[in-house]
Amino acid sequence: MPNELVFDQDALLMVSENAGDLILTEAFQAYREARKLKVHFCRKADPESKGRIENVVGYVKGNFAKHRIFQSIDVWNENCKSWLERTGNRKVHNTTKKRPVEVFALEKQHLKPVIKEFTISNVNSSITRTVRKDNTIVYQSNRYSVPLGTYQKDKNVYIEITANNRLIIRSQSDGPIIANHLITFERGKLIQDRQHTRDRNKGITAYIATVSSYFTDEETAMSFLEEIHSRYPRYIRDQLGIVLKVSKAAAQADRDEALRECVKRGIYSATEYSDVLAFIQRQQQQGESKHVDEEIKALHDIDSSLLDTQPETRELARYLDVLKGATV
Known part of the structure; x- marks a missing residue:
């Protein structure tokens, strides 16, 4: 086995690139430590760093796998070994001008022995999938x-494949199960649990009650948020999230005044509530920093005597004398 392995980025192996501090999946991290391997991951969307292996994959697909009928994995492996001995490792490489079987005989001297016994126990699956906007993975x-x-921007869920061919989905690696599906071997199918399409308005009611608790007049706040719900039913969670976020960061008096102003002026929008609250906070800051009005003064002081100064006037004959009688 080699001292270092080069991998493409894959969810089975790596959770995040993390600016160079690679976060590997739990299973692969345990494997790497047990094998005492150095690993190198290609940069995302960087074909130059993985062109050779991509070409090998394309060569195997196009030369060996193309037009072959799959019968069983055992037959497929035997045919692949025969193809490697006959073609894959015997033909002269177009770039190196060498046969792979001969090159491997030289490289084999620098490989280290394989650890025969290797087991991983108590390792949980940490394979993740991104939740799409239609609440599917x-x-x-x-x-x-x-x-x-379930969908949120850049939201990932954890999946686990069981022995009885079930797909288990969790929000957290060790959290409760949010979905349990029977895996299908077809392609392009939508496997949907009808319970996943149910209305979650009960959760919205609790959310509104939580947000209204941040105001002194909870009854008015509840009516205000209910009106927002009626106007923005599809975006109510986003609307409530904005109200909650800006209210938490503001003083009690400021958010109460912002609520009164919105109700008074018929403003029922989270973004506009945020703008009203920001305006009130700015007014408060200006009031604290400036207690007295100052007289408006000119930018530059001007001597009033200069305003009475009259320019000197001369007779026209003096200019004619300078011009020596020239006319235009």
Whole structure:
């Protein structure tokens, strides 16, 4: 086995590139430590760093796999070994002008022995998938549903494949199960649990109650938020999130005044509530820093005597004398 392995970025191996501090999946991290391997991951979307292996994959697909009928994995492996001995490792490489079997015989001297016994125990699956906007994840070219409202920007969920061919989905690696699907071997299918499409308005009611508790007049706040809900039913969670975020950061008196102003002026929008609150906070800051009005003064002091100065006037004959009688 080699001292260092080069990998493409794959969710089975790496969770995040993390600006160079690689975060590997739990299973692969345990494997790397047990094998005492150095690993090198190619940069994302960088074909130059992985062109050689990509060409090898394309060569195997186009030369060996193309037009062959798959019968079983055992037959497929035996045919592949025969192809390697006959073609893949025997033909002269177009770039190196050498046969791979001969090059490997030289490189083999620098490899280290393989650790024969290797087991990983108590390792949980940490494979992640990104939640799409339609509240589904993609696994093996199929879409599997998750509960309505799971989607958030850059939201990842953890998946686990069980022995009885079930796909388990969790929000956290050790959290409760949010979806459980039977894996299909077809392609391009949508596997959806009807429970995942149910209305979650009960959760919205609790959310509104939580946000209204940040105001002194909770009844008025509740009516205000309910009106926002009626105007923005599809974006109510986003609207409530904005109100909650800006209210937490503001003083009690400021958010109460902002609420009164919005109700008074018929403003029922989270973004406009945020603008009103920001205006009130600016007014408060200006009031604290400036207690008295100052007289408006000119930018530059001007001597009033200069305003009475009259320019000197001369007779026209003096100019004619300078011009020596010239005319234009």
